[in-house]
Amino acid sequence: xxxxxxxxxxxxxxxxxxxxxxxxxxxxxxxxxxxxxxxxxxxxxxxxxxxxxxxxxxxxxxxxxxxxxxxxxxxxxxxxxxxxxxxxxxxxxxxxxxxxxxxxxxxxxxxxxxxxxxxxxxxxxxxxxxxxxxxxxxxxxxxxxxxxxxxxxxxxxxxxxxxxxxxxxxxxxxxxxxxxxxxxxxxxxxxxxxxxxxxxxxxxxxxxxxxxxxxxxxxxxxxxxxxxxxxxxxxxxxxxxxxxxxxxxxxxxxxxxxxxxxxxxxxxxxxxxxxxxxxxxxxxxx
Amino acid sequence: xxxxxxxxxxxxxxxxxxxxxxxxxxxxxxxxxxxxxxxxxxxxxxxxxxxxxxxxxxxxxxxxxxxxxxxxxxxxxxxxxxxxxxxxxxxxxxxxxxxxxxxxxxxxxxxxxxxxxxxxxxxxxxxxxxxxxxxxxxxxxxxxxxxxxxxxxxxxxxxxx
Ligand code: FES
Ligand code: FES
Numbered sequence: 001x002x003x004x005x006x007x008x009x010x011x012x013x014x015x016x017x018x019x020x021x022x023x024x025x026x027x028x029x030x031x032x033x034x035x036x037x038x039x040x041x042x043x044x045x046x047x048x049x050x051x052x053x054x055x056x057x058x059x060x061x062x063x064x065x066x067x068x069x070x071x072x073x074x075x076x077x078x079x080x081x082x083x084x085x086x087x088x089x090x091x092x093x094x095x096x097x098x099x100x101x102x103x104x105x106x107x108x109x110x111x112x113x114x115x116x117x118x119x120x121x122x123x124x125x126x127x128x129x130x131x132x133x134x135x136x137x138x139x140x141x142x143x144x145x146x147x148x149x150x151x152x153x154x155x156x157x158x159x160x161x162x163x164x165x166x167x168x169x170x171x172x173x174x175x176x177x178x179x180x181x182x183x184x185x186x187x188x189x190x191x192x193x194x195x196x197x198x199x200x201x202x203x204x205x206x207x208x209x210x211x212x213x214x215x216x217x218x219x220x221x222x223x224x225x226x227x228x229x230x231x232x233x234x235x236x237x238x239x240x241x242x243x244x245x246x247x248x249x250x251x252x253x254x255x256x257x258x259x260x261x262x263x264x265x266x267x268x269x270x271x272x273x274x275x276x277x278x279x280x281x282x283x284x285x286x
Numbered sequence: 287x288x289x290x291x292x293x294x295x296x297x298x299x300x301x302x303x304x305x306x307x308x309x310x311x312x313x314x315x316x317x318x319x320x321x322x323x324x325x326x327x328x329x330x331x332x333x334x335x336x337x338x339x340x341x342x343x344x345x346x347x348x349x350x351x352x353x354x355x356x357x358x359x360x361x362x363x364x365x366x367x368x369x370x371x372x373x374x375x376x377x378x379x380x381x382x383x384x385x386x387x388x389x390x391x392x393x394x395x396x397x398x399x400x401x402x403x404x405x406x407x408x409x410x411x412x413x414x415x416x417x418x419x420x421x422x423x424x425x426x427x428x429x430x431x432x433x434x435x436x437x438x439x440x441x442x443x444x445x446x447x
Contacts, residue, residue, distance in 0.1 A: 001328050008289055008306035008352050031353075038348045039330055042309075051306065055353065079342075103418025104396060105333060108342040109349065190331050192417070 003041035007050040013057060014139050014166055020052045021164045022141050028052055030166060032075055032114035035106055040118075060113070060168065065090060070172040074113025082107060090174045092285070093181035093199055097128040100185060102192050113167040116152065119159045119222070121257065122193035126153045126223030128183050130215035131199035134172040140165040153222040179203040179211075180286025184277040185218075186270050188261055194218040195262050196270040198250075200278040202233065204286040209233045214246075214278065219271050220254040228252055229275055238283055247276035291355040295320070296364030304351045311335045313351035314361060322362035322391045326420070333419030336392035337361050343399035345418070362391035365398070373436040374398060383432030385423035393419050397433045406437055 008031075011017035021028050027049035031037060040046040054060060060075035063084050070090040072081060081087050082098035101107055101115075101124050115125050116136065129136075129149040136147045141164055149170075152160050161167070175181055185197035196218045203211040212233035217223040232246035251271040258264035288303040295318060302317060314320045314337070323346065326334035330348040337346050338360040365372035374394045377383065384390040393416065400407055400415040407415065412433050413426070421429060 002309065002312075003307045005305065005307055007287060008350075031350075034350065034353060035330065035348055038309075038350065041307075042328070042348075053353070102330075103333070104399065104415055105336055105343045105345045105418045106330065108399075109339075109344045 001042040003038070004044055004047040006041075006048055008053065009050060010053045010056055014054075014059065014168060017052050017054050017057065017166050018139055018141055018164065020050075021166065024050050024052075026163070030054055030114075030117065032117075033077065033109045033111040034114070035102075035110035036114055036118035036120065054166065063087060065174075068174050070094075070174060072112055072170045072172065074167040074169055075111050076113075077108060078102070078110050078112065078115070079104070079107035081112060091132055091172045091181075093128055093132060093175065093183050093201060093282075094172065096181075097124050097183040097199065100124060100183070100187075106192075112170060116170075117159060117161065117167055119153055119155075119157050120193065121156050121221055121223070122188070122191075122195065122197075122218040123223075124183070124185065124194055124197055124217060127194075127197050127199040127215040127217035129170065129172070130223055130225050131181070131183075131201045131213045132172050132175060133201075133213060134170055136170055137168045138165045139168050144168065146171065150225050153224075155221050158222075175201060176203055178205065178286065180282040180284065182278045182281030182285065184274045184281060186274060196267060196274050198271070198274040198278040200275075200282040202238075202279070202282045202286060204238075204283065207237050207239070207283075209236055209238050214250075214275060216251060216254070216271060216275075219251050219256055219267055221257065224254060226250060226253075226275070233279065238279075243276060243279050243283075247272050247279060250275040289352050289355075291351055293354050293357050293359060295359045296361060302351075306350065306352050308351040310337075310346040310349040310351045310354050313354075314346065314359075320361050320363050324388055324391055326388065326392075331418075331420070332389070332392070333396060333416075334389050334392040336395040336419065338395055338398060341399075341402060343396045360395070360398075362394060365394065372398075373439040374401070374433065377432035377435035377439070378429075381428050381431040381435050383424065383429045389419060389421040389423075393421065393429055397436065400433070401437055401440065405441060407433070409434070 029048035185194040228249040324334040326332035335347040
């Protein structure tokens with residue numbers, strides 16, 4: 001499979017990429033690692049007239065800690081995030097998530113910015129980023145703005161990015177040391193996407209949960225914060241019965257997807273199972 | 287419009303004009319005639335197209351040749367040195383790590399990435415590292431043994447020298 005013909009230009013700064021996007025409009029697509037875009041172009045689901053390669057823009061690369069915020073450049077690969085000591089200490093659930101994306105080869109080349117721009121409903125990042133209360137910094141010709149992760153994922157392959165905007169970085173508030181967090185997923189065995197993925201971030205005082213954020217991916221059109229499950233954990237002592245009751249509420253407000261990998265009913269069941277696993281794993285590492 | 291790319295493959299510098307839509311795997315196979323890198327699924331699942339790009343295993347069926355501009359690439363053809371098989375190649379031969387051989391170049395290149403990051407992987411780590419590589423023949427057991435063979439050989443050599 002060979003993509004339809006296109007033109008190719010390498011941008012050396014975010015400003016240049018934004019300028020090129022403005023110049024070419026809807027005909028242009030941003031190329032980061034290419035691991036979502038190129039397969040889609042090979043299937044001719046996507047036929048941009050020009051690719052703007054941002055992989056050489058150094059300011060988009062790397063991970064830094066800025067006060068209480070972890071800042072992950074859009075071009076950072078899943079593999080680099082999985083191995084990063086900063087991520088492991090500031091937001092361990094993101095390192096855990098990065099480590100179960102695709103396979104070694106995909107993680108070596110695929111980037112966090114590319115993945116979230118693509119917004120596959122079964123991608124791993126959205127649940128973890130929402131559970132961590134992250135925000136996405138984007139840049140357009142009118143300047144930069146930040147979008148909460150929970151508002152960023154709008155639908156299947158649809159984000160809150162406006163035409164001409166480029167993702168610059170992901171900002172993640174440091175997960176407090178007293179919190180426990182986990183990401184648990186049910187793999188689609190060939191693609192390794194999440195049929196259901198659940199991320200849980202629980203702030204704990206001994207066995208008492210002071211704040212909970214439980215988010216899902218793969219379950220519906222788009223990843224979402226499960227407010228019912230989160231509320232059922234918050235300000236509770238997390239004993240067995242509470243965990244079970246909270247997990248039972250999983251995805252109860254969602255419009256659940258059904259496809260040839262998993263029926264609606266099966267996905268609903270998996271959401272409960274993986275909510276319970278993520279909650280228990282989060283408590284265990286608090 | 288064609289683009290100029292300059293890259294190093296198996297230690298040799300190349301410079302070519304390519305169409306932007308040329309996939310890296312086709313550039314390697316058709317332009318450079320390095321046909322050891324295989325195309326199995328063509329959809330980034332099977333891993334038979336795995337090469338090392340700047341030392342890291344990547345699936346080049348899902349990369350463009352223009353993305354390799356400036357890169358240092360190793361394919362299966364670049365592993366043996368002066369006619370001596372790389373320990374991984376030797377391991378696959380000694381431990382019967384292949385049957386039809388279609389998946390083998392990708393398996394070996396992925397294993398090369400693993401061993402460069404983890405010289406002494408456990409069986410579990412080896413199996414995890416191969417999660418992006420499919421083999422329709424062997425059932426994987428001998429592939430794992432082949433990689434263990436190579437790890438042992440490389441580690442012993444390091445102790446001696
Ligand atoms: S041919 Fe590239 S992963 Fe199968
Ligand atoms: S040896 Fe035939 S596919 Fe692996």
